[in-house]
Amino acid sequence: MSDIMVSIVIPMYKASSFIVECVGALCRQTLKETEIILVDDCSPDDTYEKCVNAFRDDNRVTVIRQEKNGGPGKARNTGIKRAKGKYIAFVDADDSYVLTALEEMAAAAERFNADVLHVSGAFVTFTKNMPMDLTTLPDDELIKMQLDREVFDSPTLITNDMKQRLDDWLAHFYHWNVWSKLFRREFLLEHEIFFKDLSLSEDKNFCLNCLLHADKYVKMKGFYYIYRNEIESLSRGKVTPAFLAKTLRTLFRISECMRAVLETSDFVADNPQYIDIVLEKCTSSLDKNYVTPAYKKLGREAAEKSAEVDTVFRELFGAGSAYIKKLFFDAHDPLPAPDESAGDMNTYAFWEKMVEKYGQGAVIEI
């Protein structure tokens, strides 16, 4: 039996400029019984070579290269299969954990022998001088983000009543990120819980799968994960046809992927009305939050001309796709443009306003 408590799985894509520092910070976690599995998603730059060279002599770090680019979900699946630890944690290549994070999270998980340990908060960076190593940021350059509606003072085993769980999930009691959680590896393997082939919402799908199958789902409050914010928005005004195509492909695959997860649940089998509710919620939220803003920013003309967008419709709707594409454009043209004043959560400016509103050091609910 391996003595590794937590396997940290990190999908990487074009992460060459910061990945070594990121891994360095994770190696300084107070929990020492960890391994780090880096999965390069076929980056065209030297991400893979850099990691192989940097961690050649570090037996806690494993570097794997995907044969072809398949998105973070597939890369994480590779990581899950290679992991040896009792629990698995997922970290994005540019993010980090506070130094005591895994020790405290693992202790809570161990107390319950949890299938899933769910932490309800996370830090987001709030600085104009972004360091490579996020653990060096002082407290006033980190904001506490509350991700869930429901917070427990101490680690709490939540109900096994699936109706309650699903109703609460629909009411945003369970944030869908995969990085502020620990997953018991054997629990994932036993229920064959892996990431589905989606470019967006693959994390939501994965977490719902866990929620439907975990016997011991533990929620705790706290702020451990450090989410790297951009100083300036990179995405605004720079939507490409490829990005719209990606959001559309996800939109058209999300129902199938969510249904596949729901159909593994005995509770849902007895209460099939939840299928429509969940699918409609996932589809409309994707449409509203990703597809519509991307389409509005790109504009109809560019969308109409794009071969990538056309391919998405063609793949799904075959010969009749031109009509569906037209229906999509016609239905989205009258929608209002995305509200730029609401701000992009990935910007300093957004959080500056939030800090002004809630005060320095406050917990900000999102």
Added chain:
Amino acid sequence: MSNIKVSVIMPMYNAKKLVSYSINSLLAQTLKEIEIIVVDDKSTDDTYAYCKELYRDEPRVRIVLAEKNGGPGEARTLGISLAVGEYITFLDSDDGIMPEALECMYAEAKKYNADVVHTTGILIPVAKSMPDDLMSLPENRLCPTTQDKNATTETVVLSSDIGKRMDGWLMHMYQGNVWGKLFRREFLVDNEIVFPKMKMMEDIIYSLKALLTAKTYVQMPGNFIIYRITNESTSRGKRNTAFVAKLLRVMLQTNIEIPKCFNSVDYFEDHPEYITKTMKVLTAVGETMYVGPAYQKLGRETVEQDPIVRAVWEDFFGLQADYVSDLWYRNMDRLPPVADNLDMYDTYEYWEKKLEEHLAKESE
């Protein structure tokens, strides 16, 4: 080798009352080297036995029975497979055809060695009480109407430029009915021109495929087909969810058939924009003239909750049915109020006025 110049294919369904007049108008053609293949599309009455008996001694008439009720397109396909004539044409079982029609059309076909001969107009019978035998009407009760926009007044061979033909089609210059046209049989077989399996619009797609494939496409002025109108506005009560479901299915099928139809024509590899343009024309017609008035009368909720309508969306889009149908409903909800004037062309009053205008012009 057969000496049959034209094979006429006639699909029929519960057509006992009128079909003999239609067949008789063919037997009265001045062109004698014809065969008439009447395909009974599994009528629920005794139409088949009736015709079989009636034309027992008429060697030019052949009555066959379809294996299952598949709509006029499938019935015509069966008829074509049995035909031996040099050219193929079609006639509906409640219409009539002027005596010299096939002779005139065949003469033009031979003159130009045409793959397709296309006539520009039809005759509308104008009578307060519509007779069973349309041929019994005097000529001054037949209103000539040209269906093609900017119709030619002399016989022309269309340009072989497919782009030009498409531009004309998009401007409604070439009507899509299959009657009033001659198709060279070998041309149909060699180019695999077949009716798509649809209950409506199959003729438009068939004709379009011929327009895009024919080497020699001849358009000639002519009003030979007497097209029976119902003389009343009967369909208003039929603007129900079943009507919406039927039209919706046809529209969605059209969207699959049109690209197929274009795929086999090399020209469109470099001009894919025509697929979108064609779709726009056909869906605009479907949405505004047919579905629109019914949808607006019934309201979104009634249409959306109808199980037959839902079944259509699910047949076509499976798991995406809810999302795609929502897109469609959103667009239909934005359609400005449309007039329900489909039935206008079926009324005696409308054509009486048209006929008066026509006769006045003639006497000038």
